[in-house]
Amino acid sequence: MRNVNIKYRVAKSKSIQIIIVMLAFIVILPLLAIILYIFKEGATKINWTFLTKIPKPVGEAGGGIVNALLGSAIIVFVASIIAIPIGIFTGIYLSENKTSKLAYWSRLSVDILQGVPSIVIGIVVYFWLVKPFGTFSSLSGSAALAIMMLPILIRSTEETLKMIPFSLKEAGLALGLPYHKVILRVIVPCGVSGILSGVILSIARIAGETAPLLFTAFGNPYLSYNILKPMHSLPLLIFNYATSPYDDWHNLAWGAALILLTTVLLLNIITKLTTKRWNVQL
Amino acid sequence: MERPVIKSVNFNAFFGTNHVVKNVNIEIPKHNAIAVMGPSGCGKTTYLRCINRLHELTAGATSNGEMLLNGEEVYGMHPIFARLKIGMVFQRPNPFPNLSIYDNVIAGYKLNGLKLSKAEKDNIVEQSLTKAALWNEVKDSIHKKGTFLSGGQQQRLCIARAIAMEPEVLLLDEPTSALDPISTSSIEELFHDLKKNYTLIVVTHNMQQAARVSDKTAFFYMGELVEYDDTKTMFTNPKDTRTQNYITGRFS
Amino acid sequence: MACMFLTLVIHSMPSIRSLGISFFWGKTWDPITNVYGGFPFLIGTLLTSFLALIISVPFSFSIAVYLGEYQPTGWLSNLLKNIVEIIAAVPSVIYGFWGLIVLVPLVQALEIKFGVLPYGIGIFTASLILALMIIPYGASLGREMMRMVPAHLKEAAYSLGATRFEVIKNVVIPYTKSGLFAGVLLSLGRALGETMAVTMVIGNANMMPTSIFGPGNTMASVIANEFTEADHTLYLSALIELGLFLFLVTVVINMVGKRIIKKFTNE
Numbered sequence: 001m002r003n004v005n006i007k008y009r010v011a012k013s014k015s016i017q018i019i020i021v022m023l024a025f026i027v028i029l030p031l032l033a034i035i036l037y038i039f040k041e042g043a044t045k046i047n048w049t050f051l052t053k054i055p056k057p058v059g060e061a062g063g064g065i066v067n068a069l070l071g072s073a074i075i076v077f078v079a080s081i082i083a084i085p086i087g088i089f090t091g092i093y094l095s096e097n098k099t100s101k102l103a104y105w106s107r108l109s110v111d112i113l114q115g116v117p118s119i120v121i122g123i124v125v126y127f128w129l130v131k132p133f134g135t136f137s138s139l140s141g142s143a144a145l146a147i148m149m150l151p152i153l154i155r156s157t158e159e160t161l162k163m164i165p166f167s168l169k170e171a172g173l174a175l176g177l178p179y180h181k182v183i184l185r186v187i188v189p190c191g192v193s194g195i196l197s198g199v200i201l202s203i204a205r206i207a208g209e210t211a212p213l214l215f216t217a218f219g220n221p222y223l224s225y226n227i228l229k230p231m232h233s234l235p236l237l238i239f240n241y242a243t244s245p246y247d248d249w250h251n252l253a254w255g256a257a258l259i260l261l262t263t264v265l266l267l268n269i270i271t272k273l274t275t276k277r278w279n280v281q282l
Numbered sequence: 283m284e285r286p287v288i289k290s291v292n293f294n295a296f297f298g299t300n301h302v303v304k305n306v307n308i309e310i311p312k313h314n315a316i317a318v319m320g321p322s323g324c325g326k327t328t329y330l331r332c333i334n335r336l337h338e339l340t341a342g343a344t345s346n347g348e349m350l351l352n353g354e355e356v357y358g359m360h361p362i363f364a365r366l367k368i369g370m371v372f373q374r375p376n377p378f379p380n381l382s383i384y385d386n387v388i389a390g391y392k393l394n395g396l397k398l399s400k401a402e403k404d405n406i407v408e409q410s411l412t413k414a415a416l417w418n419e420v421k422d423s424i425h426k427k428g429t430f431l432s433g434g435q436q437q438r439l440c441i442a443r444a445i446a447m448e449p450e451v452l453l454l455d456e457p458t459s460a461l462d463p464i465s466t467s468s469i470e471e472l473f474h475d476l477k478k479n480y481t482l483i484v485v486t487h488n489m490q491q492a493a494r495v496s497d498k499t500a501f502f503y504m505g506e507l508v509e510y511d512d513t514k515t516m517f518t519n520p521k522d523t524r525t526q527n528y529i530t531g532r533f534s
Numbered sequence: 535m536a537c538m539f540l541t542l543v544i545h546s547m548p549s550i551r552s553l554g555i556s557f558f559w560g561k562t563w564d565p566i567t568n569v570y571g572g573f574p575f576l577i578g579t580l581l582t583s584f585l586a587l588i589i590s591v592p593f594s595f596s597i598a599v600y601l602g603e604y605q606p607t608g609w610l611s612n613l614l615k616n617i618v619e620i621i622a623a624v625p626s627v628i629y630g631f632w633g634l635i636v637l638v639p640l641v642q643a644l645e646i647k648f649g650v651l652p653y654g655i656g657i658f659t660a661s662l663i664l665a666l667m668i669i670p671y672g673a674s675l676g677r678e679m680m681r682m683v684p685a686h687l688k689e690a691a692y693s694l695g696a697t698r699f700e701v702i703k704n705v706v707i708p709y710t711k712s713g714l715f716a717g718v719l720l721s722l723g724r725a726l727g728e729t730m731a732v733t734m735v736i737g738n739a740n741m742m743p744t745s746i747f748g749p750g751n752t753m754a755s756v757i758a759n760e761f762t763e764a765d766h767t768l769y770l771s772a773l774i775e776l777g778l779f780l781f782l783v784t785v786v787i788n789m790v791g792k793r794i795i796k797k798f799t800n801e
Contacts, residue, residue: 120781372686
């Protein structure tokens, strides 16, 4: 037969395979390094004081991050309250109306919104909610985060509902239910776990966001429950303290980073578990 | 009889623990067209794909037994060698979409890194396309991409691509089932000519096609080679009741 | 929904009026003398993003090939899939923080070896972190594309005697070319808009970067740093204009990328 150099080609194929596999798995290293480092540094800093006190002024050791913890929780909570109803209803609307003009523009805006840098969203919300009221507020921070949650919520709701078989809708209609009731009482409950995983995912996405909060919630060294006033949050704290030259603050930042990282990872794992049950395409 | 070009002895194939080809013993003579028939899921396509070792590319797929090509054990040589000597045409015409007709025909050479002079390439392209009865139809657009061709033409292009490698055996897996009747008959006509240079093994669902084109027919049922005989005999006087049932349409 | 989109555009618009086009060529950025030129930040953004892209592409490509071709199933592939998703989930501040504390000294050591001023922070460091952060986007998209290659096309190549690599090179890649390109575009879009991690390690120098080992600034990071300190309207408008530009560029790149993917998945 012709002179076919099989040995060389097979060897080449194998060695390229090895290189590709190595490259693919190398990325594990930096990730592992990051996670381990944070655990190492952060674990020692967390104690009861850490979790319940506010930071001390510069120079004094000790202090905690309770204002940021609470702040994060409040901001995220409010953001969810704003975003979830809007997101889910929009998702429902889109899954029912594939062709109307409004649907087209909504889909387009969702697509665009997904690509907007978070800091730009912060700028916009600044003009809407901070300037007119003359003050930073956690509400504006929540609004910014809510805007970021919307694309994920809308898309996952729409996808979940799209996957529900048409026959179910027909069954509901055949029983004499009005259309909107069929949607709300039959279809949506069916897709609950898919929608739920979308919700959790959107929360996981924004829990660690900093940029939108920079000029909206702004941060607050004191404990505050007032959503109309500036409020602190974990990512903001980490940003400020990490870039500062003070060791005490660095320590606080490590602890905060650990808490933030663990929370976000947990939320992602929970999303995974709920998605598995439903097989949602996000 | 001269040495058969393909000979299987106690050949079995599995998908995991699923025993899909059971103990096949067959001898296929040179320059014949053999039809391989049977109901869906009987193992005929799997058996075909074992001949050119495409079967083992599926995860969990295994086989055992002897598979001899001109006396040489197919599973003893590197799979690439086996595939160079055994060409395959698939059910759906699949010319490479990013290559021109010309490049499609010599794709086998290019993929294997075999260098040819332009004259050699031109020669091979023209010869293969002629043998596949496609040359006259495409010789003026030979550098265009193959996707504008009709289904039947695309399939003939795939045949040209396979025979450009000068294989000993050409395997065809339901080559006309995705084509219209006119394209189908043009390809069947081709078989008569191809037989002169190659040995053809054609898996087909279509009994009339088997009767039209093949010298011998092998009937598979539930993974076993139930009957193997000259086509004329098989269709007029089958020896096994299962064969008879299939031919008379008791099950499909 | 739709209103949001429109308002976003309208609201950012009023701010450009003040400054005009030459904004983008001006090289000095001095709030004190009220001179604003955005060019250094444009360069900073482009440099970091493209550098990050170049660094990340071999990795995201390899992951895509591994998960899409070599090993689509199995525990090892699931592990890799999950790890890639975790990389995407880690908040950007955390990358920045780690980068500041761990990566910067490493880069400093590297710079000493190269005989360059050992800032540690700078464009190169920012690109490294950015590269890590955008790997998941290219990888998961690439993997989706590769899984869409029809099996019988690959089999045709195998049946002609090709090796695994040859099948990938000659069949899979030409088939997925546009999809892979879209993956690169989307990673780029992500890189351009990334703010926090970059801000923390880039050095915040408001001047033309002199080398990739030196400090600089990107459009996003200068906004992050100086927005709350902008005390007069011109200053603020300048920053907003940067924001608008960033918005337009990222939106365009993302739309183009998405359109390519739509075309590809519909074929």
